[in-house]
Amino acid sequence: MNWKRTTYCGKMTNQFLGKEVTLMGWVDRYRDHGGVVFIDLRDREGIAQVVFDPKNIPVDVAGTLRQEWVVAVKGIVRKRPEGMSNKNLPTGDVELEATGLEVLTRAETLPFTMHTDSPTTGEVDEQLRGRYRYLELRRPKLQKNLQIRHEFLRTAREFYSENGFWEIETPILYKSTPEGARDYLVPSRVHPGQFFALPQSPQTLKQLCMIGGLDRYMQVARCFRDEDLRADRQPEFTQVDVEMSFIDEEDIYQLHEQLMARVFKNTHGIEIKTPFRRMPYDEAMRKYGSDKPDLRNSLELVDLTDQGKRSSFQVYQSALSSGGILKALCFEEKETLSRSELDELPKKAASFGAKGITWIRIKSPGDWQSPQAKFFDAALKTEIETKLPFKKQAMVLLVCSTPNIVNNTLGSFRLDFGKRFGYTDESRHEFAWITDFPLFEYNEEDKRFFAAHHPFTCPNPTDLAMFMKSSAKADLEKVRARAYDLVLNGSEIGGGSLRIYDPNVQKRMFEILGFSEEDAKAKFGFFLNALQYGTPPHGGIALGVDRIAMILSGCDAIRDVIAFPKTQKAADLMSEAPSQVDEKQLQELHIRVLPPKL
RNA sequence: GGGGCGGUAGUUAAGUUGGUUAUAACGCUUGCCUGUCACGCAAGAGGCCGCGGGUUCGAGUCCCGUCCGCCCCGCCA
Numbered sequence: 001m002n003w004k005r006t007t008y009c010g011k012m013t014n015q016f017l018g019k020e021v022t023l024m025g026w027v028d029r030y031r032d033h034g035g036v037v038f039i040d041l042r043d044r045e046g047i048a049q050v051v052f053d054p055k056n057i058p059v060d061v062a063g064t065l066r067q068e069w070v071v072a073v074k075g076i077v078r079k080r081p082e083g084m085s086n087k088n089l090p091t092g093d094v095e096l097e098a099t100g101l102e103v104l105t106r107a108e109t110l111p112f113t114m115h116t117d118s119p120t121t122g123e124v125d126e127q128l129r130g131r132y133r134y135l136e137l138r139r140p141k142l143q144k145n146l147q148i149r150h151e152f153l154r155t156a157r158e159f160y161s162e163n164g165f166w167e168i169e170t171p172i173l174y175k176s177t178p179e180g181a182r183d184y185l186v187p188s189r190v191h192p193g194q195f196f197a198l199p200q201s202p203q204t205l206k207q208l209c210m211i212g213g214l215d216r217y218m219q220v221a222r223c224f225r226d227e228d229l230r231a232d233r234q235p236e237f238t239q240v241d242v243e244m245s246f247i248d249e250e251d252i253y254q255l256h257e258q259l260m261a262r263v264f265k266n267t268h269g270i271e272i273k274t275p276f277r278r279m280p281y282d283e284a285m286r287k288y289g290s291d292k293p294d295l296r297n298s299l300e301l302v303d304l305t306d307q308g309k310r311s312s313f314q315v316y317q318s319a320l321s322s323g324g325i326l327k328a329l330c331f332e333e334k335e336t337l338s339r340s341e342l343d344e345l346p347k348k349a350a351s352f353g354a355k356g357i358t359w360i361r362i363k364s365p366g367d368w369q370s371p372q373a374k375f376f377d378a379a380l381k382t383e384i385e386t387k388l389p390f391k392k393q394a395m396v397l398l399v400c401s402t403p404n405i406v407n408n409t410l411g412s413f414r415l416d417f418g419k420r421f422g423y424t425d426e427s428r429h430e431f432a433w434i435t436d437f438p439l440f441e442y443n444e445e446d447k448r449f450f451a452a453h454h455p456f457t458c459p460n461p462t463d464l465a466m467f468m469k470s471s472a473k474a475d476l477e478k479v480r481a482r483a484y485d486l487v488l489n490g491s492e493i494g495g496g497s498l499r500i501y502d503p504n505v506q507k508r509m510f511e512i513l514g515f516s517e518e519d520a521k522a523k524f525g526f527f528l529n530a531l532q533y534g535t536p537p538h539g540g541i542a543l544g545v546d547r548i549a550m551i552l553s554g555c556d557a558i559r560d561v562i563a564f565p566k567t568q569k570a571a572d573l574m575s576e577a578p579s580q581v582d583e584k585q586l587q588e589l590h591i592r593v594l595p596p597k598l
Numbered sequence: 599g600g601g602g603c604g605g606u607a608g609u610u611a612a613g614u615u616g617g618u619u620a621u622a623a624c625g626c627u628u629g630c631c632u633g634u635c636a637c638g639c640a641a642g643a644g645g646c647c648g649c650g651g652g653u654u655c656g657a658g659u660c661c662c663g664u665c666c667g668c669c670c671c672g673c674c675a
Contacts, residue, residue, distance in 0.1 A: 182674085452675075
């Protein structure tokens with residue numbers, strides 16, 4: 001390579017008219033007319049048209065160029081002839097008249113096209129794109145996504161720094177923690193039979209930074225969880241991890257409202273209204289059946305437990321008498337659901353554990369079409385109708401089961417039908433803080449409480465006395481946490497809490513979670529110790545970088561905003577990791593591999 | 599761990615009730631073409647129909663198993 005690049009292809013606009021420039025990039029397309037040859041030259045910033053006139057560059061040179069060859073072209077920028085502009089390109093008014101061409105590298109025929117506007121419809125198989133991820137990275141869409149991700153991180157770093165935060169790195173090789181997700185383990189060569197764990201989050205470490213008097217910490221932290229994947233979940237992911245001393249919830253809320261407003265301004269030029277809505281967990285579950293409600297969707301669930309008890313439907317009677325609830329989702333049926341679509345409802349409901357679903361088509365007040373209509377007398381029909389938002393041409397879906405199943409099922413239908421029938425305004429960005437989460441979740445299998453957020457979360461002061469003294473299940477279930485989630489468009493993009501800073505409260509927490517004193521000492525001894533030496537009140541939050549980047553770039557999967565993502569089986573198609581290792585490596589690590597159970 | 603969808607030239611897709619030599623478009627190769635921009639025209643090459651087994655005179659097509667990818671439930675403090 002003998003030349004110096006003078007500008008990006010995508011930046012070769014009018015300002016370079018008449019000047020000599022040197023472009024370097026990939027041949028996006030070539031159009032060989034036998035005499036004159038055109039190529040579209042592509043780089044990160046866009047595309048420029050290069051013209052090879054036979055009087056400058058012989059056709060038998062320019063005509064050999066092929067897709068994805070990497071070339072350098074020197075030439076003069078000139079205005080395109082009258083009527084030859086390309087309105088689809090930012091550089092479409094000009095072209096580069098080549099005076100010199102250097103082929104830097106040739107390319108084999110690609111396994112799939114870089115073009116998404118080619119006649120081959122449909123998307124290239126995701127498996128193939130994964131195997132050649134570096135080629136998919138060449139596509140403008142991926143490059144745009146990664147640029148937006150970068151812009152988010154850049155904005156965050158700048159914002160926190162302005163607000164007195166220090167970026168502090170914490171170890172990747174750390175201690176395995178009980179509770180929570182499965183750990184990725186790293187064997188120690190020096191300590192036979194002992195393991196590091198990759199952090200699920202730097203939770204204890206950032207709290208120790210506060211105990212260490214660093215006051216305000218932030219980190220762009222990689223986190224690891226060995227759990228099954230989803231479109232919005234990867235085994236390794238990135239969070240902007242934050243911790244602050246001497247603050248309360250409002251400090252966190254306001255600071256992060258400012259941050260998100262600046263992010264949307266920087267990436268989309270959009271003004272985001274602050275403060276964000278604050279909604280207690282109970283309200284979110286009641287109205288939306290979800291702790292991460294999509295507030296772009298105007299539909300709300302309606303509780304009909306009382307009415308259900310007075311129906312003559314045996315199925316409701318038995319479910320409601322054993323602590324179940326009955327809720328309804330009601331929407332105007334803007335396009336009549338077919339019989340087969342109605343038949344699909346129970347299947348989908350079953351996937352959430354619901355044994356059935358009732359649909360009622362309210363044609364006009366009192367005129368119900370439903371296999372279950374006979375179980376509701378006229379007075380009950382009227383009473384139910386007064387609770388519903390629509391009473392004409394309305395479809396009502398009812399689920400009666402445990403609160404969890406009812407909320408999951410109808411919460412999901414709310415999203416589906418909200419989109420389908422236009423109740424969701426996707427042009428909006430709806431933020432909310434979900435507050436007052438329960439501190440504990442009771443696990444029926446293990447017959448014990450688990451921390452709903454994590455075991456360092458501060459109990460609500462109103463509930464503290466009960467937390468310290470009572471061991472009754474009914475009491476502990478009621479204890480609220482000083483924990484909060486940041487929700488955007490139905491996606492949990494952040495979560496945090498104020499932390500326990502009183503060692504006695506922390507000890508009590510481990511006690512409720514069923515840790516013996518020895519257990520607590522072995523797993524968290526260093527942390528309990530640290531709490532004793534003067535801990536400032538503190539709290540923090542972690543923002544999901546991947547999910548935020550996904551929303552900012554309008555994608556449906558976080559794979560699309562991660563340069564080298566993993567598949568649903570947590571593998572890397574490109575490098576074929578994970579893979580077997582040499583026997584020698586295993587020996588050094590004191591590891592023997594057992595064959596998988598059949 | 600469970601449910602659903604998918605896997606056919608390099609790519610995207612079609613392939614009927616099982617039946618001649620498995621189609622098309624784009625890409626690729628070669629030739630022609632001096633203003634195209636999804637350039638055009640002509641010719642050509644290109645197939646482990648994911649893999650293994652079974653049914654059958656005969657399987658891309660039916661059956662069983664398996665691998666891989668995607669979506670969801672469980673799981674993700």
